[in-house]
Amino acid sequence: MVVPSRTGLSAGVAAAVVLMAPVSLGGGLKAEERINWLKTPVRATTSLQAPPPLPSTPRLPPQTFRYRLAPGDRLVTSVFKIEGYEAQVQVLSDGTINLPRLGTVEVWGLTLEEARQRITDGYNQFLRRPLVYLDLVEQRPVRVTVTGEVLRSGVFTLPVNSSGSLGTSGEVTGVGSDGGGWPTMVDVIQKAGGISATGDLARLELLRPSPTPGGPTQSYVFDYLTVLKDGGFAPNPLIYDGDSIRVHKAKSPVNVDLLTTAASNFAPTAINVQVIGEVFSPGVVEIRSNAPLSGAILASGGVTRRGSVKRVDLIRMDGQGRTTVKQLRYDPNAVLSSANNPPLRNGDVVVVNRNTFTKVTDTMTDAMLPLEPIVDAASVFRLLGLPTGFGSSSPRR
Numbered sequence: 001m002v003v004p005s006r007t008g009l010s011a012g013v014a015a016a017v018v019l020m021a022p023v024s025l026g027g028g029l030k031a032e033e034r035i036n037w038l039k040t041p042v043r044a045t046t047s048l049q050a051p052p053p054l055p056s057t058p059r060l061p062p063q064t065f066r067y068r069l070a071p072g073d074r075l076v077t078s079v080f081k082i083e084g085y086e087a088q089v090q091v092l093s094d095g096t097i098n099l100p101r102l103g104t105v106e107v108w109g110l111t112l113e114e115a116r117q118r119i120t121d122g123y124n125q126f127l128r129r130p131l132v133y134l135d136l137v138e139q140r141p142v143r144v145t146v147t148g149e150v151l152r153s154g155v156f157t158l159p160v161n162s163s164g165s166l167g168t169s170g171e172v173t174g175v176g177s178d179g180g181g182w183p184t185m186v187d188v189i190q191k192a193g194g195i196s197a198t199g200d201l202a203r204l205e206l207l208r209p210s211p212t213p214g215g216p217t218q219s220y221v222f223d224y225l226t227v228l229k230d231g232g233f234a235p236n237p238l239i240y241d242g243d244s245i246r247v248h249k250a251k252s253p254v255n256v257d258l259l260t261t262a263a264s265n266f267a268p269t270a271i272n273v274q275v276i277g278e279v280f281s282p283g284v285v286e287i288r289s290n291a292p293l294s295g296a297i298l299a300s301g302g303v304t305r306r307g308s309v310k311r312v313d314l315i316r317m318d319g320q321g322r323t324t325v326k327q328l329r330y331d332p333n334a335v336l337s338s339a340n341n342p343p344l345r346n347g348d349v350v351v352v353n354r355n356t357f358t359k360v361t362d363t364m365t366d367a368m369l370p371l372e373p374i375v376d377a378a379s380v381f382r383l384l385g386l387p388t389g390f391g392s393s394s395p396r397r
Contacts, residue, residue, distance in 0.1 A: 065240060066211060069107045069115060071095060072140030077119060080131035085123075088137070101126075112136060144188050144239050148247035149200070151193030151268055151346055158183040158191065158239070184236045185222070186265065188245055194268035197290050197345045200250035201225040201261045206237060207244040228260050255336050258343055262290035273344050275300040277352035278307030290343040294332040296350050303330060308355035314342070315349040 069075075071093045079085040089097040095108020102122045107115040116134040123130040139160040147153045160181050183191075185206060195201060202225040208218045220237070227234045239245075250257070261267050267289040273296045276282045280301025287295050293314065303309060309330040317323045326342075330352070334341035344350075354362070 065238070066111050067136070068109050068111055068211065070140055070241065071108070073136060074138035076135050076137050078133045079123065079127070080133065082127070082130070140241065142183055142239060142241045144183075144241075145244040146188060146192040146247075147244070149196045149198050149249050150189065150247050151196055153192060156188065156191050158188065183239045185239060185245060186236055188239050189247070189266055194289065195247055195261060195266045197258070197343050198249050198253075199247045199261070200253075201228070201257070201264070201266055203248040205246045205248065207246065208240070209242050224264075224266065225257060225260060228264055229256070258290045258337065262288060268346070271344065271346035273346075273348045273350060275350045275352070278304045278354055279352050280304055287344065292334075292336050292341045292343055293328060293350065294330065294334065294341055296344055297330060297352065298332065303352055306354055306358040307352045311353040313351040313353065315351065316345065317347065
């Protein structure tokens with residue numbers, strides 16, 4: 001007779017469960033391991049590092065520039081197959097031109113295409129489908145502002161040598177100054193005398209006004225120092241009327257940067273320094289840009305035997321009119337940019353002082369100088385046997 005259990009299982013099934021319980025309890029760890037074995041193994045993923053970012057290329061001005069008319073531009077205009085409308089005019093100071101039978105037309109700030117369309121709209125009032133030709137035959141000079149660490153900052157006027165280099169579309173393509181006559185950034189910096197000793201060749205900023213009235217000014221920063229040291233692409237953007245170039249001040253230049261800048265055509269070919277004091281050829285000497293203090297003294301012939309190598313004064317005036325005097329020690333073997341051999345700037349004054357022995361002898365000479373006429377007269381009187389006026393009143397026998 002089969003006795004059913006409370007759970008509804010038969011006695012055989014219940015007995016089997018009771019017999020398997022100890023086995024399950026005793027081999028719990030192995031059962032768990034068996035369950036883990038049945039799991040799908042997960043492949044270990046290695047963390048992939050992102051590749052290092054590529055060096056960022058400088059943001060360059062657009063290769064094409066829409067030339068806009070302004071006072072000083074010379075234009076030639078005509079109407080196809082209609083006589084009496086030919087004219088060669090110049091944009092006046094108020095930005096207007098005077099055309100035959102049309103009068104005054106304002107063209108300041110317009111491109112050639114926009115100016116041609118405005119002239120066409122004016123002739124449409126009394127001509128049927130006029131075909132207007134407009135060409136630029138002579139560009140106005142380029143005016144650019146240079147500020148910052150250059151020898152001569154200010155506003156410079158650069159003539160455009162070529163004539164008629166603009167097409168009917170009014171676009172200036174990216175040609176060099178030699179080919180098209182347009183000034184470039186390097187030309188403008190050289191016009192300003194070159195970068196000074198404190199200029200940062202790694203941060204040359206070009207500011208360009210917006211082509212549209214009231215638009216934001218566009219800024220482009222160029223790093224020529226890295227290009228000169230490591231090689232690579234050296235952009236030399238064209239400069240247009242109204243541009244501004246700013247040369248920032250170097251924060252902590254090293255010798256390599258100073259030498260690289262001085263050897264480039266961004267720096268002035270030579271600077272003038274005045275060397276005075278105990279040197280063989282005192283005066284104004286011309287030395288290369290960023291030359292050390294020792295170079296200026298050697299260019300003056302070196303220190304004389306009266307000079308002191310322990311006391312050399314460097315007098316310098318900063319851009320704000322403040323004068324500083326530094327006491328240095330002359331050492332021709334000192335490293336450039338060291339404490340006793342700093343790079344010089346245009347307009348510096350180097351004073352080589354006298355040594356201690358020379359100061360003492362010069363002091364004694366100056367003290368005896370008022371007595372020299374008396375001593376000389378007494379000696380003459382003694383030689384002639386005349387009374388000298390000193391000591392006894394009777395002449396010496």
